[in-house]
Amino acid sequence: MPIDEDWTEYTLVRTFSNPQGSKVRYKAELTGTVLTYPRIHTLVATLR
Numbered sequence: 001m002p003i004d005e006d007w008t009e010y011t012l013v014r015t016f017s018n019p020q021g022s023k024v025r026y027k028a029e030l031t032g033t034v035l036t037y038p039r040i041h042t043l044v045a046t047l048r
Helices: none
Strands: 004-007 011-017 023-031 039-047
Antiparallel strands (some): 004 011, 023 039
């Protein structure tokens, strides 16, 4: 389960806590719209 989530029209940012206690943040940027088959344009993971 994500411990934090931020969703906008074109991006989704989720923060998870891994078993070692570090925070992992995933950011997905979407292209297109809901009506034109959105797809993930970039996916980034960062450790905090």
